[in-house]
Amino acid sequence: MEANDIVSxxxxxxxxxxxxxxxxxxxxxxxxxxxxxxxxxxINLITSLEIEFDIEFTQQEAFGFKTVGELxxxxxxxxxx
Amino acid sequence: xxxxxxxxxxxxxxxxxWQVERGLGSKTALKxxxxxxxxxxxxxxxxxxxxxxxxxxxxxxxxxxxxxIMLLLSKTIEMYAFFLGGLKLGLxxxxxxxxxGEDSIVERVKDTETKAIISTSxxxxxxxxxxxxxxxxxxxxxxxxNQTEEQFVGIHDQLIHSxxxxxxxxxxxxQYSHFHFTSGSTGKPKAVQHCHAGIIDHLRSFEDxxxxxxxxxxxxxxxxxxxxxxxxxIIAPWASGLTQIQLDANYDPDLWxxxxxxxxINILYTAPTVFRMMxxxxxxxxxxxxxxxxxxVYTVGEPLDPNLVLWGRxxxxxxxxxxxxxTETGSIMIANRPGLEVRPGSMGKPxxxxxxxxxxxxxxxxxxxxxxxxCIRKPWNTMFREYVGNPLVYQNKFLGNFYSSGDxxxxxxxxxYWYIGRSDDVINTAGHLVSPFEIESAVMEVPHVLDCAVVGxxxxxxxxxxxxxxxxxxxxxxxxxxDMDIKLYVSKKVASLASPKxxxxxxxxxxxxxxxxxxxxxxxxxxxxxxxxxSTMEE
Numbered sequence: 001m002e003a004n005d006i007v008s009x010x011x012x013x014x015x016x017x018x019x020x021x022x023x024x025x026x027x028x029x030x031x032x033x034x035x036x037x038x039x040x041x042x043i044n045l046i047t048s049l050e051i052e053f054d055i056e057f058t059q060q061e062a063f064g065f066k067t068v069g070e071l072x073x074x075x076x077x078x079x080x081x
Numbered sequence: 082x083x084x085x086x087x088x089x090x091x092x093x094x095x096x097x098x099w100q101v102e103r104g105l106g107s108k109t110a111l112k113x114x115x116x117x118x119x120x121x122x123x124x125x126x127x128x129x130x131x132x133x134x135x136x137x138x139x140x141x142x143x144x145x146x147x148x149x150i151m152l153l154l155s156k157t158i159e160m161y162a163f164f165l166g167g168l169k170l171g172l173x174x175x176x177x178x179x180x181x182g183e184d185s186i187v188e189r190v191k192d193t194e195t196k197a198i199i200s201t202s203x204x205x206x207x208x209x210x211x212x213x214x215x216x217x218x219x220x221x222x223x224x225x226x227n228q229t230e231e232q233f234v235g236i237h238d239q240l241i242h243s244x245x246x247x248x249x250x251x252x253x254x255x256q257y258s259h260f261h262f263t264s265g266s267t268g269k270p271k272a273v274q275h276c277h278a279g280i281i282d283h284l285r286s287f288e289d290x291x292x293x294x295x296x297x298x299x300x301x302x303x304x305x306x307x308x309x310x311x312x313x314x315i316i317a318p319w320a321s322g323l324t325q326i327q328l329d330a331n332y333d334p335d336l337w338x339x340x341x342x343x344x345x346i347n348i349l350y351t352a353p354t355v356f357r358m359m360x361x362x363x364x365x366x367x368x369x370x371x372x373x374x375x376x377x378v379y380t381v382g383e384p385l386d387p388n389l390v391l392w393g394r395x396x397x398x399x400x401x402x403x404x405x406x407x408t409e410t411g412s413i414m415i416a417n418r419p420g421l422e423v424r425p426g427s428m429g430k431p432x433x434x435x436x437x438x439x440x441x442x443x444x445x446x447x448x449x450x451x452x453x454x455x456c457i458r459k460p461w462n463t464m465f466r467e468y469v470g471n472p473l474v475y476q477n478k479f480l481g482n483f484y485s486s487g488d489x490x491x492x493x494x495x496x497x498y499w500y501i502g503r504s505d506d507v508i509n510t511a512g513h514l515v516s517p518f519e520i521e522s523a524v525m526e527v528p529h530v531l532d533c534a535v536v537g538x539x540x541x542x543x544x545x546x547x548x549x550x551x552x553x554x555x556x557x558x559x560x561x562x563x564d565m566d567i568k569l570y571v572s573k574k575v576a577s578l579a580s581p582k583x584x585x586x587x588x589x590x591x592x593x594x595x596x597x598x599x600x601x602x603x604x605x606x607x608x609x610x611x612x613x614x615x616s617t618m619e620e
Contacts, residue, residue, distance in 0.1 A: 019183075019573045020206045032116040032330045035203060036180040039332065039358075040511075040577040044568050051565055066333075 006053075006075060010068070013052050017045045027069030053079060090277045091252035093136075093168030096319035097129040098249065109324045112298075113158060114340060116330035123158060128165070128319070131158060133247035135166025138240050142222070146171030146250075147257070149193050153177045153186075153200040153208075156305065156329040159224040159240075163199050164259075164305075164315060168277075169249040173257040175272070178306035180577040183207050185270075187214045189262060193272045193469050201225045205233070254278035260469065261308050263408040264507055264516035272469035273308075273408045279463035280320060282434075286412040286463075287317035289432050290404060291379070292419050297347040298374075300326045300340075302355065307513070308408045309381055312463075313350055317412075334362055338370040345374035352382040353403070354511040356389050357542050359396075367396045375399050377419065381406065382512025383544040384500045387425035403428060405500070407486055408514075409478065411463025415498050428490065428498040435461060439492050443481040447491075452501050455490040456483035506600055508537030509545050515579045517600070523574040524549055524581075527567050529557035534590045534598040535581065538607055549581040550590060550603055560586055594619045 007025065014023045018036050031037040037045070046062045049055075049071070055078040065071045087095055088102075100110070106126035113121045123131070144150065150172050154160035160176070167174040175195070177186065186207070189195070197220040200208060208221050212232050219232060226235030258277045262270040291313075293299055299318050303310035318325040326344055330336065332355060340346065378393055378401050385403035393401035404416040405428040415437060417429035431437040436458040439447045447453040457464075459482055468475045478485055489501040508515045517535035524533045532552040537545035549567065557563045564584045572580040585607070591599040596619070605612045 017569060017572075019569075022206050030116060035207075036572075036577060037331070038180055038577055040580055041180065041572055043582070044565070044572060044577070044580060048565055048569070051561060 003072075003076065006072060006079070009052055010049065010072060010075070013045070013048045017041060017048050025068045027067060027072065029068040030066060049075065055079065087280070089249055089252060090254045090280065091169060091171075091249045092258050092277050092280050092283075092316055092320070093132060093165040093170075094249040094252070095280055096165055096316060097125065097132050097169075100125040100319065100322050101129050103322065105322050108322070110319055111158075111161065112324065112326040112344065113156065114326065114328045114330075114344075116333075116336070118336070118339070121158070125319075125322075128161070130245035131162040132165035132169060133245050134240055134243040135159075135162040136169040136247045136249075137166075137243040138236060139163075139167060139170050139172065141239075141243070142220075142234070142236075144170065144172055144196065147173060149173045149175070149195040149260075151175045151177055151186075151190065151195050151198045153179065153181075153198050153204055154224070155179055156327045157224075159199075159201075160305065161315065162240075163224075164311075166247075168258055169247060171250065171252065171256065173260060173274075175260045175262070176305045176311060178304055178576060179204075180572075181306075182572070182574045182576055183210045184574050185576060186211050188269060189272070190215060190219065192269070193260065196220070197222055199224065208233075252277050255466070257466070259311060261306075261311070261408045264514045264519060269519065270516065271471050271474065273465045274467045274469055275411050275463060276466055279411050280316070282412040282461055282463040283312055283317045284320055285434065286432055287313065287321055290402070290413050290416045290418045291317075291348055291350070291377075293318075293321065293323055293348055295322065297323060297376070298326060298345060299323050299348045299350070300328075300346045301350040302328070302332075302337075303350070303352070303381075308406075308411065309350070312412055332358065334359060334366070338367065338372065341372050341375060342370045347374055347376045348379070349375060349377075350379040350381065352512045353380050353385045353389065354383065354543055356380060356385065356393060360389060360392050364396060372397055377402060379404055379416075381413070383509050384428075385426070390423070390425035405429070405498070409465040409484065410457065410461075410486075411465060414457055424497050426499065427493075428500050430496050430498065431457075437492075437498065438483060439490060440480055440483060440485070443483075449492055449494050452489055452491045454480070454504060455486045455488045455498065455500075456480060457486070458482055459484050506536070508535075508547055510537065510540075510547055510578060511543045513578050515547065515575075519575055520547060520549065520571055520579050520581070523571045523579075524551065524567055526574070527563075527570050529553045529563055530567070532590050534600060534603055536600045536603050536607075538583075538604060540582070543582070546582040547579060548583045548585060548607065550585045550587050552587060552590060591615075592619050 109122045110125045110128045111123040199222045222236050228235045260272045260274045264270045301314040381404045390401045402417040404413045406413045415428045417423045438456045439453040440456045441453050520535045534550045538548045540546035568580045591602040602612045
């Protein structure tokens with residue numbers, strides 16, 4: 001899967017989870033940049049990404065991401081293995 | 082009601098102009114920090130000028146004493162300026178949580194006949210949909226825009242060019258000031274109305290419990306959409322002339338500890354859920370930081386486990402005080418505080434000017450060590466004045482001369498109160514009360530859901546988690562997807578904190594013969610306990 005494809009699919013998940021069609025994700029983006037990204041919606045975001053990419057995060061991984069870039073790298077890594 | 086000993090009873094005035102008149106104009110009122118640790122300091126003189134500009138702008142736009150407005154802003158200087166400016170003008174304001182869903186906004190606006198929302202263009206994606214469901218006269222004022230398009234009114238430059246002078250009219254203590262929303266076990270969330278007389282209890286509860294020195298730096302981490310965030314994150318510290326700090330970013334243990342260390346926070350007021358999140362870090366994590374400035378740490382919102390009190394003492398090297406109050410009570414009622422021996426796990430004792438009681442019913446107070454309804458004798462200054470548009474529900478909150486909190490507790494032989502749980506079905510998740518009814522209504526709208534019931538169950542982090550029991554139809558192809566669809570829909574429709582943490586798919590929801598959900602049975606089944614008497618259950 002191409003990196004751009006991953007970003008595009010991640011972007012769709014972000015828009016769906018945060019109910020915001022204007023979201024454009026970027027690597028340095030954090031929870032504070034997205035309206036409604038709190039600890040409750042974070043769980044929904046992680047689960048939605050797991051479903052979208054058919055992967056699974058450990059609990060430690062799920063709560064360890066601080067930026068969208070870190071999240072993207074983890075997805076890429078899981079898709080490669 | 083006690084007469085306030087102030088030159089003007091207006092809360093907005095007392096938080097700003099009054100402090101300047103008392104010689105604190107150059108003192109820092111607010112240290113506002115963003116996620117990148119950028120710091121902006123606002124003096125009392127500046128806060129006064131900014132709130133005056135907001136009051137003048139709102140006046141020029143036609144808002145009048147008694148009008149209701151809502152603020153959908155993060156912790157920015159504009160949020161504080163418009164909240165205080167609105168108070169000065171005599172408006173009745175409500176600060177909303179940023180994560181609130183669009184239908185929840187619409188219902189809240191309609192139920193309270195709110196005239197406008199003040200927000201930023203960042204929220205337009207949600208507000209566009211909100212406006213489609215409201216009257217054409219409703220306005221959204223955008224603090225970061227200048228263009229006006231239909232119901233969206235750009236006010237950025239208008240605010241800057243508004244006069245910094247404003248004379249606050251004499252304010253009747255009973256005039257409405259601000260309102261919050263709270264959930265009951267049935268029906269929609271209700272608007273809880275407070276008035277300017279509350280300032281007396283805001284101040285004396287702050288003094289009795291926090292016992293801050295004039296030079297102390299105070300940090301209340303609560304969202305201002307929550308009563309704690311308004312009472313102790315805006316009003317009480319500023320009406321006391323203190324410097325307070327606010328962080329416009331989500332919880333991050335590194336950032337929080339850095340702020341305590343670098344800013345030298347003296348008093349921290351937070352939630353037990355945050356404490357539980359903090360306790361997930363190893364103790365070595367805290368040894369990286371110099372936290373010696375902390376004198377006291379307070380919590381509110383849900384019971385603080387005794388082991389967390391002990392953990393907090395060890396990590397922060399200071400005493401940990403749990404406090405209790407509700408949206409309806411408006412200020413702290415019962416608290417652990419300096420001068421009182423802390424009994425870990427206890428709510429503490431009532432504040433000196435209040436009378437608490439454990440009642441079985443209106444005329445039946447219960448003796449020590451017997452569980453019953455936790456009640457407070459009326460009136461007090463921050464006591465809510467009404468559930469807007471719900472006079473009967475308001476009336477039912479009182480047992481004779483006592484306000485009935487809905488919490489079950491007992492009082493020990495030394496006068497300490499101990500929380501047991503709720504007397505109704507309301508769920509306390511991370512310190513927020515949510516209504517199972519509101520969540521069930523949303524879940525039932527999701528395709529493939531035939532029936533559902535929502536309960537609160539014990540959770541290590543959240544105190545209680547929202548669990549939805551769902552019956553689905555045969556067309557649902559992927560339960561994992563349906564699980565996610567339900568969670569996202571509740572998050573959008575109600576709020577992210579109401580989104581079920583867990584969904585249990587089942588064949589049938591246990592109900593009484595009259596059709597009422599037997600939540601007790603669901604809870605016991607989930608926890609693997611004996612479900613007890615099922616004679617009233619439908620077959």
